[in-house]
Amino acid sequence: MAKIVIVGGGFAALAAAEEIVKNNDGSIELTLISRSRNLFLYPALVPYVFGSFDREDLTVDIAPTMAERNIRFLIGEVTRIDSATNTVAYAGHEGEEQVSYDLLLIATGRQLVVGTVPGSSEFADHLLDTDAADKLRARIHDFRTGAIVVGLSPGSNLPIPVCEAALAFAERFASGIGNGSVSVTAVFPQTLDDAFQGANLFRDLPNEFKRKGITLCENYRVERVLQNRTLDADDNAISSDLTMLIPPFKGRMNIAGLDRHVDADGFIEVAENLRVKDSNRIYAAGDIISLAGPRFGYMALRQGKIAGRNLLRAALGEEPAEVYEHSIAWAIGERYTGPIFFHYGFWDESLDDFDEEVLFGLVKPIRSKYGHIKGFGTSLAVP
Numbered sequence: 001m002a003k004i005v006i007v008g009g010g011f012a013a014l015a016a017a018e019e020i021v022k023n024n025d026g027s028i029e030l031t032l033i034s035r036s037r038n039l040f041l042y043p044a045l046v047p048y049v050f051g052s053f054d055r056e057d058l059t060v061d062i063a064p065t066m067a068e069r070n071i072r073f074l075i076g077e078v079t080r081i082d083s084a085t086n087t088v089a090y091a092g093h094e095g096e097e098q099v100s101y102d103l104l105l106i107a108t109g110r111q112l113v114v115g116t117v118p119g120s121s122e123f124a125d126h127l128l129d130t131d132a133a134d135k136l137r138a139r140i141h142d143f144r145t146g147a148i149v150v151g152l153s154p155g156s157n158l159p160i161p162v163c164e165a166a167l168a169f170a171e172r173f174a175s176g177i178g179n180g181s182v183s184v185t186a187v188f189p190q191t192l193d194d195a196f197q198g199a200n201l202f203r204d205l206p207n208e209f210k211r212k213g214i215t216l217c218e219n220y221r222v223e224r225v226l227q228n229r230t231l232d233a234d235d236n237a238i239s240s241d242l243t244m245l246i247p248p249f250k251g252r253m254n255i256a257g258l259d260r261h262v263d264a265d266g267f268i269e270v271a272e273n274l275r276v277k278d279s280n281r282i283y284a285a286g287d288i289i290s291l292a293g294p295r296f297g298y299m300a301l302r303q304g305k306i307a308g309r310n311l312l313r314a315a316l317g318e319e320p321a322e323v324y325e326h327s328i329a330w331a332i333g334e335r336y337t338g339p340i341f342f343h344y345g346f347w348d349e350s351l352d353d354f355d356e357e358v359l360f361g362l363v364k365p366i367r368s369k370y371g372h373i374k375g376f377g378t379s380l381a382v383p
């Protein structure tokens with residue numbers, strides 16, 4: 001029996017697992033190792049900090065689904081991959097444990113790099129993990145008047161939550177913006193177009209920001225955050241009583257044995273069939289792979305499916321010939337589901353390969369919840 005091991009429990013890992021399970025004729029033993037029993041739903045973070053979603057909307061327990069589909073599910077942090085012995089080491093309940101593989105998929109996502117901008121740890125919030133999101137949620141809840149700055153740190157390539165947060169702040173404090181007691185500034189270290197790197201949003205964001213009273217500040221690289229302002233390299237200051245700054249990401253360098261396969265930022269280099277360069281048995285998919293431009297769950301999903309199919313082919317002794325074609329513009333659909341929250345990709349029914357049951361049906365309930373958020377589904381500006 002061929003042993004396929006998947007490391008990760010996010011969008012890419014589950015998409016690959018789904019593909020393998022669907023087509024397994026009984027000749028494959030599938031194991032999934034993740035540090036958590038939960039799938040973390042990053043797109044739910046912005047609605048969460050604005051109080052539209054609850055804690056339980058951020059995660060889905062995948063253990064029951066893994067059991068139903070006969071996937072051996074191991075919970076633990078993978079620490080090492082040994083391609084000489086084809087084994088994965090992980091920190092299990094009883095110390096280090098090992099699993100052997102014939103074929104391996106690495107789908108571990110990316111790693112947040114906080115504190116790169118001096119002062120940001122003390123004076124800025126972000127929302128990319130639950131602790132940080134809880135803190136920001138409380139600050140938004142208590143905020144009454146003053147200046148709000150939301151921005152991308154230099155080196156970060158996650159513009160969507162910045163735009164979503166700016167629009168959500170503008171909605172929350174519409175009357176304050178109207179009477180001048182609140183201001184919202186959205187800051188990007190490059191132009192807005194460059195921030196999206198070719199991902200055509202089909203949406204006139206500069207005009208939408210203007211209409212909602214948001215000041216758009218492009219080509220402003222936040223170099224320092226102080227208690228009540230941000231500064232760029234030339235000490236140009238923007239006043240701020242509440243600063244939300246999205247930190248940059250790196251690949252995961254905390255798994256030993258991958259050094260020769262990663263680029264300078266720790267992202268894994270793959271061929272177009274998603275097989276890791278210089279390796280016969282290892283594949284990678286999702287945010288962990290080395291690609292230019294922003295990374296989206298939708299891409300992770302498509303990559304996971306292709307990696308899953310190629311793993312199956314390789315397990316059956318066939319050529320892993322399916323190719324991942326990277327297209328940022330295509331990944332963002334023409335219609336959006338709401339004026340604030342973008343929910344592109346697998347949330348977007350207008351895409352050709354939209355699949356309501358995607359990821360074993362695990363994200364369907366949360367997706368339907370977006371429909372109930374205030375300010376959702378009305379007055380969408382399409383240029």
Ligand SMILES: Cc1cc2nc3c(=O)[nH]c(=O)nc-3n(C[C@H](O)[C@H](O)[C@H](O)COP(=O)(O)OP(=O)(O)OC[C@H]3O[C@@H](n4cnc5c(N)ncnc54)[C@H](O)[C@@H]3O)c2cc1C
Binds near residue numbers: 076255286300346
């Ligand atoms: C605020 C926000 C909003 C977003 N909104 C959208 C959206 O609307 N649409 C969209 O398409 N994309 C969106 N994205 C992007 C999307 O969330 C990511 O592209 C997607 O999560 C990538 O999937 P992944 O499987 O590669 O990685 P992840 O989802 O990060 O999953 C990685 C998995 O690997 C596990 N893992 C990591 N390291 C180890 C280890 N050493 N051992 C064991 N397990 C490990 C983790 O626990 C996790 O289960 C958003 C992102 C953010 C931050």
